[in-house]
Amino acid sequence: MLRIRDYCTKDIVKLRSSHRIADVLNAFLHSRLDIACILDDSDRLMGIISKNALYRALLHGATLDTPIEPYIRQHVVTADADDNLDHVRDIMLQNQVAHGVILDEKGYVLGVMSKSDIIRGFLHEKEVLINWLSDLIEHLQDVVVSINSESQIATFNRAAENIFGLTKQQVTGQSVDDWLPQLSDGLETVLQQQCSVDPRRISIGNHTVIASFIPLSHNKSVNGAMAVLQDITTLEAVAKELESTKNLQHTVQHALALSYDAIIMTDVKGFITNINDAFLELFELKNEALINRHWLEVIPELDMEAVLAGQTIEGGIRTIREKPCFVIQEPINRNGIHLGTITKIIFRQLDEWRDVFRRLEQLESEIHYYREELQRANRQSSAFDQIISQNNNLERLKEQALLAAKSTSTILITGESGTGKELFAEAIHRESKRVGNFIQVNCAAIPGELLESEFFGYAEGAFTGARKGGKLGKFEIADHGTLFLDEIGDMPLSLQAKLLRVLQEQTFERIGDVKTRKVDVRIIAATNKNLRQMVKEGTFREDLYYRIDVVNLSLPPLRERMDDLSLLSEFLVKKLNKKLNKEIIGITTQALMAMQEYLWPGNVRELENVLERTMNMDVKQWIEPQHLPEQIRQRERSDAATLPVYIHEREDRPKESESHSLEEMEKHMIMSVLEQTQNNRTEAARLLGISRSNLYQKIRKYGIKQEVRFHMK
Ligand SMILES: Nc1ncnc2c1ncn2[C@@H]1O[C@H](COP(=O)(O)OP(=O)(O)OP(=O)(O)O)[C@@H](O)[C@H]1O
Numbered sequence: 196m197l198r199i200r201d202y203c204t205k206d207i208v209k210l211r212s213s214h215r216i217a218d219v220l221n222a223f224l225h226s227r228l229d230i231a232c233i234l235d236d237s238d239r240l241m242g243i244i245s246k247n248a249l250y251r252a253l254l255h256g257a258t259l260d261t262p263i264e265p266y267i268r269q270h271v272v273t274a275d276a277d278d279n280l281d282h283v284r285d286i287m288l289q290n291q292v293a294h295g296v297i298l299d300e301k302g303y304v305l306g307v308m309s310k311s312d313i314i315r316g317f318l319h320e321k322e323v324l325i326n327w328l329s330d331l332i333e334h335l336q337d338v339v340v341s342i343n344s345e346s347q348i349a350t351f352n353r354a355a356e357n358i359f360g361l362t363k364q365q366v367t368g369q370s371v372d373d374w375l376p377q378l379s380d381g382l383e384t385v386l387q388q389q390c391s392v393d394p395r396r397i398s399i400g401n402h403t404v405i406a407s408f409i410p411l412s413h414n415k416s417v418n419g420a421m422a423v424l425q426d427i428t429t430l431e432a433v434a435k436e437l438e439s440t441k442n443l444q445h446t447v448q449h450a451l452a453l454s455y456d457a458i459i460m461t462d463v464k465g466f467i468t469n470i471n472d473a474f475l476e477l478f479e480l481k482n483e484a485l486i487n488r489h490w491l492e493v494i495p496e497l498d499m500e501a502v503l504a505g506q507t508i509e510g511g512i513r514t515i516r517e518k519p520c521f522v523i524q525e526p527i528n529r530n531g532i533h534l535g536t537i538t539k540i541i542f543r544q545l546d547e548w549r550d551v552f553r554r555l556e557q558l559e560s561e562i563h564y565y566r567e568e569l570q571r572a573n574r575q576s577s578a579f580d581q582i583i584s585q586n587n588n589l590e591r592l593k594e595q596a597l598l599a600a601k602s603t604s605t606i607l608i609t610g611e612s613g614t615g616k617e618l619f620a621e622a623i624h625r626e627s628k629r630v631g632n633f634i635q636v637n638c639a640a641i642p643g644e645l646l647e648s649e650f651f652g653y654a655e656g657a658f659t660g661a662r663k664g665g666k667l668g669k670f671e672i673a674d675h676g677t678l679f680l681d682e683i684g685d686m687p688l689s690l691q692a693k694l695l696r697v698l699q700e701q702t703f704e705r706i707g708d709v710k711t712r713k714v715d716v717r718i719i720a721a722t723n724k725n726l727r728q729m730v731k732e733g734t735f736r737e738d739l740y741y742r743i744d745v746v747n748l749s750l751p752p753l754r755e756r757m758d759d760l761s762l763l764s765e766f767l768v769k770k771l772n773k774k775l776n777k778e779i780i781g782i783t784t785q786a787l788m789a790m791q792e793y794l795w796p797g798n799v800r801e802l803e804n805v806l807e808r809t810m811n812m813d814v815k816q817w818i819e820p821q822h823l824p825e826q827i828r829q830r831e832r833s834d835a836a837t838l839p840v841y842i843h844e845r846e847d848r849p850k851e852s853e854s855h856s857l858e859e860m861e862k863h864m865i866m867s868v869l870e871q872t873q874n875n876r877t878e879a880a881r882l883l884g885i886s887r888s889n890l891y892q893k894i895r896k897y898g899i900k901q902e903v904r905f906h907m908k
Pocket residue numbers: 581582583584610611612613614615616617618619681723763799800803885886889
């Protein structure tokens with residue numbers, strides 16, 4: 196703003212009312228001013244006296260000595276030093292005076308403002324404005340070009356120099372047609388039509404501009420034209436980029452919508468940027484303005500701290516809304532800058548994928564099976580392949596059994612309960628290629644009074660209640676086949692004699708029948724008792740013993756062939772997987788170590804039962820120590836000092852005291868299982884991994900019955 200203080204004349208004449216005309220004239224002589232300010236005693240403005248007033252006084256008879264007081268004009272136009280030029284000009288015009296006195300902020304005279312001061316002020320103001328304008332035009336981002344009425348270039352700012360590649364000096368005063376043909380049409384149209392024309396899009400080199408053409412007028416007549424060009428090259432590029440970003444965003448949205456998997460994207464601070472329908476479905480959310488909300492607020496259960504910190508989290512199975520989900524979380528980076536996160540949750544096809552993998556595993560195991568079958572066929576497989584072993588002793592027994600199978604000799608298989616006696620007997624029968632059946636009789640399980648009829652059958656009407664048409668005995672059923680006499684040590688002496696006769700003569704009579712029948716039966720007997728000892732004690736016929744002990748296969752207990760444990764376990768887990776419809780991969784080393792330390796009194800049957808029980812528990816893929824029964828886990832926990840019995844047991848034949856402690860242990864175990872099963876012996880035998888008859892024997896042997904009853908009171 197132009198203030199009056201900057202333009203007023205400060206070198207003024209100041210006098211007192213006591214001065215004479217001569218003093219004033221004298222002062223006027225030394226100043227170019229036409230008025231003098233008269234101040235009072237306190238230097239405040241009292242009035243003014245003008246040259247004209249003095250002339251008039253002298254003409255009317257005043258002399259040079261006349262005091263000036265009567266000629267002082269007291270009504271003076273004043274203005275404040277900070278008033279602007281326009282204001283002071285208006286006051287002077289209103290009051291029709293040629294001068295105004297300018298007072299400072301305290302009311303003292305600062306100067307005098309004459310008409311010429313005002314003109315000077317306005318001229319200066321005009322000059323300032325023109326400079327501002329040209330600076331503005333010069334530094335505008337937009338291109339400004341103007342021509343005069345002769346179409347010569349008058350204005351050409353810096354932006355114009357840049358875009359046209361010309362300098363101001365080159366083009367000023369030159370014809371616009373010659374130098375700037377791109378603008379000449381627009382500018383000349385304005386000159387002709389004396390008004391603006393519609394903005395138009397023009398290309399200048401690599402640039403695209405929007406050009407506005409406006410008339411420049413003076414005194415209401417157009418005497419020039421101006422073009423203002425706005426460079427939109429970058430804007431166009433940005434618009435294009437924006438368009439492609441929009442398309443990309445649209446494509447992303449489309450892809451997300453098509454995805455079967457739940458997807459959520461966030462920015463670097465965890466605010467949601469994208470979310471698909473599958474995600475909403477999984478989290479049971481409604482799509483109500485989730486975008487731009489923070490994940491913690493919307494889905495706190497989906498932990499995103501780690502991925503927001505830049506970590507990739509892959510393949511975690513989590514349960515989300517009670518559904519098992521496979522979660523992959525990845526940070527989104529560009530040129531090393533972390534932009535946000537993307538989380539993908541596979542939840543819909545998980546079961547299908549699992550089925551595919553399961554099927555794959557099944558196929559693999561089938562291939563494995565057929566490969567083994569093929570190998571077995573190539574190796575001239577035998578029924579003994581079902582007897583799993585890598586133990587030298589057992590392998591030798593298998594070879595002996597295979598040889599024995601080819602003959603008709605009677606075979607005696609001895610070994611503890613669960614060592615595989617029946618398995619051997621069956622394999623021998625199959626390898627013997629005998630055309631008849633494999634018939635098994637458990638001598639311990641049949642009540643004494645029924646034994647004879649079971650073996651030899653009876654004729655019709657043989658006794659009261661006898662079946663019509665009689666009954667076939669096991670010998671007849673096993674004709675041309677094999678009769679497996681399990682637990683032969685439990686056969687009463689009376690029957691032993693009859694059996695001996697059949698073995699010797701291959702003939703017998705049904706009970707109540709006179710007809711002698713001939714049969715061709717191969718006998719395999721098995722026992723876990725010491726028959727030789729029984730012979731000594733007179734509880735087993737010596738002649739029968741020698742008759743059946745032609746080929747003797749003595750099966751070692753499992754604890755004496757622990758090298759078979761892992762192979763057997765692997766085989767049994769596979770077998771049980773099929774039976775129980777499970778997919779357990781195997782047994783961990785720790786669990787196997789614990790199992791290695793256990794005595795396995797029930798041998799392979801116990802091992803099979805333990806595994807079956809374990810696999811029925813909440814085992815996922817691997818059998819681990821904690822899944823094993825307490826008695827086996829105890830072994831895992833115990834240190835070497837607590838295991839001498841077992842270690843000695845494995846290395847040597849048990850000494851008297853050790854076998855005693857083994858028996859104690861066995862007794863204790865049977866008692867605790869009976870208690871656990873509330874005296875249910877079938878279940879107890881199953882848990883112990885021994886046959887029922889074996890359990891009965893042991894109960895008798897240890898006199899457990901009473902103790903358990905007593906204990907249970
Ligand atoms: N070497 C082995 N390979 C595979 N399975 C075996 C082996 N030994 C035993 N088994 C399995 O262990 C279980 C018990 O075997 P088996 O019935 O032949 O024993 P056992 O000696 O006849 O027993 P018991 O005297 O109590 O009648 C069966 O399921 C059998 O298939």
